[in-house]
Amino acid sequence: MWFQALTAAGGWIFEIFKGKQDIVKQAAHAKAQRVISWEEAMANGAATSWKDEWFTVLLSVPFIMCFIPQLAPYAHQGFIQLEQTPEFYRYMFGLAVGASFGFRGFDKFVRTRNIRN
Numbered sequence: 001m002w003f004q005a006l007t008a009a010g011g012w013i014f015e016i017f018k019g020k021q022d023i024v025k026q027a028a029h030a031k032a033q034r035v036i037s038w039e040e041a042m043a044n045g046a047a048t049s050w051k052d053e054w055f056t057v058l059l060s061v062p063f064i065m066c067f068i069p070q071l072a073p074y075a076h077q078g079f080i081q082l083e084q085t086p087e088f089y090r091y092m093f094g095l096a097v098g099a100s101f102g103f104r105g106f107d108k109f110v111r112t113r114n115i116r117n
Contacts, residue, residue: 055100 065075082090
């Protein structure tokens with residue numbers, strides 16, 4: 001009798017645990033579907049956009065300037081000037097670049113390097 005009661009209680013607890021696992025799985029699946037849908041929408045929108053190429057050129061210019069001795073001081077001075085811009089502006093620019101190149105990768109980059117400035 002006790003054994004049957006314990007077995008029934010164990011089965012009931014297992015079903016509750018399994019039900020919670022199913023809910024977590026369904027939530028994770030729904031989130032993954034939203035991410036996929038968002039990425040597909042972004043990819044479709046980027047098909048006719050030149051924004052990515054523009055950011056690539058924009059970010060490459062100071063990099064290239066650093067290797068040209070006559071231009072390196074200008075690149076350095078430009079970064080000093082950027083440090084003087086409001087923090088919200090740097091964040092907004094970072095978000096624009098991140099959205100252009102893929103926010104998930106940008107978010108991971110920021111988290112792993114603890115970028116604040």
